[in-house]
Amino acid sequence: MSAPKSAPKSAPKSALAIRDLVVRYPGLDAPALEVPALTLAAGEALLVSGPSGAGKTTFLNAVTGLDGRGQGVVAWDGINLIGLSEGARDRWRAGHVGLVMQDFHLFPALSVRENVMLPQRLARWGRLPPALRTEADALLVRVGLDRPQQRAGTLSRGQKQRTAVARALLCRPGIVVADEPTASLDPVAGHAVAELLVGLAANLGASLIVASHDPVFAARIARHARLEGGRFVTGEGDAA
């Protein structure tokens, strides 16, 4: 496999530091998320679990800058996402975060390659560097898809999620975030996707945050944090 073996140059490693983060939603007394302190070393992987409604989504929205509301500090390499404008967070996310979600969000009429390259295409005006296409094809081979021209609509669910993994990793993000990436897959496909996600993130040297109940991740990610009622109950703390 000719995937980028470590590619450290283009992927600045990112370290996360959260301090006194409080996210409240209007109409609710208790904060949806309260994290006094949490750090993640560059290249480190973190598995977040917890019952639904425990604040997993709020946590992921905060660390990816999808939602900039709240108080406190959510800083990647010193850049605090809280209080940053929506456009600034969008630009930052486009340059630093690769996202994989439970739903694949592929466009069925576009080819696998076009789907992988779409976010980059829409992130900037003008033409894409030609090397990006070579890179996309290489990544697709790496995730086990060797027909980049195939229409995304004709893929199996497992193949779709592998396409989504390739899309998340295309611009060599320093941070990879996955939200229940195996929840809509059968065990075999889920296993393969988990393997790829953890392996490729490690290869890139990217920090990895996965929210999942799937035991398949517990076996592969050492650090485990459990959310309940908006607070981390285990594995929290400023270790490392």
Added chain:
Amino acid sequence: MIRFVLADLGTRRLGALLLVLIIAFATGLGVLVTLQERALRLGSARAAAAFDLVVGAPGSETQLVLSAVFLQPAPLTLVPGEVMARLSADPRVAFAAPVGFGDFAGASPIVGTTTAMLRALGGLRAGHGLEQLSDAVVGAKVPHALGDTLVPMHGQIEAGGHVHAGIAYHVVGQLAPTGTPWDRAVLVPIQAVWQVHEHEHEHEHGVGAGAADDDDDDEAHAPLAGPVDEAAARRADAPGVPAIVVKPVSIAAAYSLRQSFRGHGTLAVFPGEVLARLYGTMGDARKVLALVAAGAQGLVGAAILLVVMAEVMQRRRQIGALRAFGAARGAVFALVWMESFLLLALGVVAGVGVGTAGAWALSAGLERQAGIALPVELAGGDLLQAGLLLALGAGAALLPAVLAYRQSPAEVLRG
């Protein structure tokens, strides 16, 4: 980005196609009203071009024009032959030609006139003019060739007409196409019409085709024979005719002639003026139709905007996902705007096509029926109007785009 828009429209092509069709028909309706009204105006104005001044007996000006210019059958009171004589001798007149209606050959009206009329209508494209009493010159669309024999029917055959025994015309010439009802007419010497209908004049009722007449036509007529004496039509004791087409020598002469021949038993009209009055009425009708069409367009536009906005709401997770993956906010805005505008632009362009095609079809149908060429012409103003509609659509497409722009990407992880 274009590729993405097209691919996305491709996945929902049925819905998109329906939207485009609805827009196309709404636009086409407006285009059709505009074009058809213009065609009617242009067509009738061109048909009247050869008729500067028409003189007839007092009565309805509109009817005089409709009969003389558009050959609409109607019983007209005759003007005495003395009027024709006076006009012919008048120095302000370049020529004066009688228009006398008599009978039908198939569906074609037979019109009695003089050589001057042939020239005024644009001349012949084949054969020669009216030299013998039995000669006939046919319009460009009359289905008879040179050498054919025409038997006149009194009244149209569908209306239970009967033949004049012993009378026949020979086609000796064919008019160049004029795009007017005269293309369907059969022109014969006015003297022939007089001869065939001699006895009717005593009753002083019009030689109007289709007019109920009780003449007993079983008797044989004397066959038409001998050369045409054009001077006879200009004699003061010549029989009356329903209308006289006059070509004045100048514009000043035209006005002065109209003055002289109003009152004292005659009526003189400018067909152009009478038509302008008709257009005035027609213009009001067009305004109403145009308003209805514009209303339809507005309602369709609003409905489609709602559909597109509902679609954006329905796809907000997808839009959020694009943003979450790193698409710029402006790009999402541009995508939604382009997609909405593309649908609209396709609809408007197709609508102009549909409207023009509709106007062509309608014109062709009317032309077959009325014999007036109705030219369908797109004017610069139409393009301006279509451009305005597009600009309006471009503005309306901003709404769903703004809706998409304001969509928070945080939505995508929820649920």
